[in-house]
Amino acid sequence: MTTTPDTTLLTRLDSGCEVLLPGDAGFDAARTPWNLSVDQRPAAVAVPRTIEEVQDVVRAAVAAGLKIAPQSSGxxxxxxxxxxxxDVLLLRLHALTGVTVDAAAGTARVVGGTLWQDVVEAAAPYGMTALHGSAADVAVAGYxxxxxxxxxxxEHGVAANSIRAVELVAADGSLVRASAAENAELFWAVRGGGGNLGVVVAIEIALLPYADVFAGMLLWDRERAPEVVPAWVEWTRTAPASATTSLRVMSFPPLPELPPFLSxxxxxxxxxxxxESDDDATALLAPLRALGPEMDTFGRIPSAALLQVHMDPPGPSPAVADHSVLGALDAAGIEVYLEQVGPGTRSGLMFAELRHLGGALAxxxxxxxxxxxxxxxxxxxCAAMAPTPQAAVAGRAAAFSVVRSLAAWSRPSLVPTFTENRVDSSRFYDGEDWVRLCRVRDEMDPSRVFVAGHGL
Ligand SMILES: Cc1cc2nc3c(=O)[nH]c(=O)nc-3n(C[C@H](O)[C@H](O)[C@H](O)COP(=O)(O)OP(=O)(O)OC[C@H]3O[C@@H](n4cnc5c(N)ncnc54)[C@H](O)[C@@H]3O)c2cc1C
Known part of the structure; x- marks a missing residue:
């Protein structure tokens, strides 16, 4: 039997946690995610500022008959x-933030919806950094x-491996800590199990001992893609694990806010x-530099500056995307990629990226x-900008077209953080791990209170 959620139970919480209902001033701003192409319309939005407020709102939402979707940045x-x-309360965690670095231990405790930018900035004075992604304003938690x-x-593997402990608010509102020493099964599950187990309100991560890093980009006009793409694919075949690179064909509209080399x-x-050392990195890059890029920013930079290298959008943006994992790319695979996004094509995509896996990820x-x-x-x-619903439909079709065209080179696995449509999540995990993860979820959340981006 289903009951109609009673959202009035949420309006006056003991903790004072802000909860907004449709029609309330601020509801639309609070429900707006980073990805502006998504018009999420939950039954209520909560914006807790403390862990106690998270506990209070979880209890109240369950009492009101609502499910809970934690969201850090959107x-x-x-x-x-x-x-x-x-029937879902959207739990926006952007107001619950903070980073504490323990330099001696080489760890950081990251609260709620904190963004990677803040972690990297906090670690930098100690000559350290973290396994962040390409964008500064992605939140630590969902990533x-x-x-x-x-x-x-x-070199260092999946970022989830760097988690040392988590604190999460469980479906009954209790605060649970999991680490190698406490709740070991939950600790296993939370390292890659997404948002299925509870509201993660703090994560302790191991930092990396890099004050600076050899990083940057090489840029050519797309006309050069038929030389550059096969050269990079060849280069990746022998590149050491110390090198993690990506190749993208990118298209930008003429916009005054873009620098001339992009507009x-x-x-x-x-x-x-x-x-690597400057000398070794320089030697490694030589075959790619020999292709005469019009721009070459590779060099030693403060590790915090790595967040700018990939040129991700500087703030909330409307985007749609599709993704697959590929195995080895032969000449035929490269030809298909170029037929889709190479010179003379109009794919409609902002970019079609190939991110090199392997090494410690393998x-x-x-x-x-x-x-x-x-x-x-x-x-x-593959991603496209989607400022209108029509552009979203066209962008999704364009991204899907490239992914589908490379199906013969694709593998069954997926990278969860690059997967923007709901798929059978067992594809993310080794078979027995998926079963084990579902078992932990059943113990943690038997009533299926939590709604995760990637459900189980
Ligand atoms: C511009 C851009 C660049 C990116 N670059 C990379 C990259 O280099 N590498 C990479 O791996 N990914 C990358 N991503 C993908 C990104 O890592 C994922 O979208 C990730 O899920 C974002 O996490 P979030 O918390 O910011 O997002 P959210 O949308 O807030 O969260 C995503 C999901 O994570 C779960 N979740 C979030 N917070 C919590 C919480 N506190 N407790 C419990 N569950 C929670 C929920 O299930 C939620 O639906 C990029 C995305 C964009 C748009």
Whole structure:
């Protein structure tokens, strides 16, 4: 029997947690995610500022008959857009933030919806950084709970492996800590199990001892893609694990806010990080530099500056995307990629990215959690800007077209953080791990209170 949720139970919480209902001033602003193409319409939105407020609102939402969808930044909001949210409380965690670095231990405690930018800035004065992704304003929680693919990944593996402990608010409102020493099964599950187990209100992560890094980008006009793409694919075949790079064909409309090297241009870009001495990194890059890029920013930079290298949008944006994992790319695969996005094409995409996998990502990490590796050679990620619903339909079709055209080179696995449509989530995990993860979820959330981007 289903009962109609009673949202009036949410309006006066003891903790004072802000809860907004449809029609309330501020409701629309509070429900708006980073991905502006997603129009999420939940039954209520809560914006807690403390862990106690999270506990209070979880208890109240359950009493009101609502499900709960934790959301830190809304970068992954496209996943929730496929679900009806009329019986869901959206738990926005952007007001619950903070980073504490323990330099001696080489760890950071990251609260609620804190963004990677804040973690990287907090770690930098100690000569450290973290396994962040390409964008500064992605939140730690959604990224790392779903795996997390960094430009340090081929050397250091999936970001979830760097989790040392989590604190989460369970479906009954209790605060549970999980680490290697406490609630070990939950600790295993939360490292890659996404948002299925509770509201993660703090994460302790191991930092990386890098004050600076050899990183940057090489840029050519797209006309050069038929030389650059095969050269990079060849280069990736022998690149050491210390190098994590990506190749993108990108297209930009003419916009005054863009720098001239991007505005109105079709380009091919190789970027990433190389954890080597300047001399060794320079020697490694030589075959790519020999292709004479019109722009070459590779060099030693403060590790915090790695967040700017990939040129991700500087703030909330409307975007749609599709993704697959590819195995080895032969000449025929490269030809198909170029037929889709190479010179003379009009794919409608902002970019079609090939992110190099392998290295430490290839095999399960010793002592790792539910998702401790990302098999495959390349993560293909195609994205289009979607300022209108019509553009979203066209953009999705364009992204799907590239993914489908490369189906013969694709592998069954997926990178969860690059997967923006709801799929059978067993594809993210090794078979037995998925069963084990579902078992932990059943123990933690038998009534299925939590609605995760990637459900189980
Ligand atoms: C511009 C851009 C660049 C990106 N670059 C990379 C990259 O380099 N590498 C990479 O791996 N990914 C990358 N991503 C993908 C990104 O990591 C995922 O979208 C990730 O899920 C975002 O996490 P979030 O918390 O910011 O997003 P949200 O949409 O807030 O969260 C996504 C999901 O995570 C869960 N979740 C979030 N917070 C919590 C919480 N506190 N407790 C419990 N569950 C929670 C929920 O299930 C939620 O639906 C990029 C995305 C964009 C848009």
């Amino acid at each position: 970068h992954g909001a496209a996943l929730l857009s496929e679900l009806p949210l009329d 790392i709970l779903n795996g997390g693919l960094s430009f340090y990944a081929r 109105g241009r079709d380009i091919v870009v190789i970027d990433g990080a190389i954890l 095999a399960p990490a010793a002592g790792g959690g539910a998702l401790s590796h990302l098999p495959g050679e390349y993560a293909l990620f």
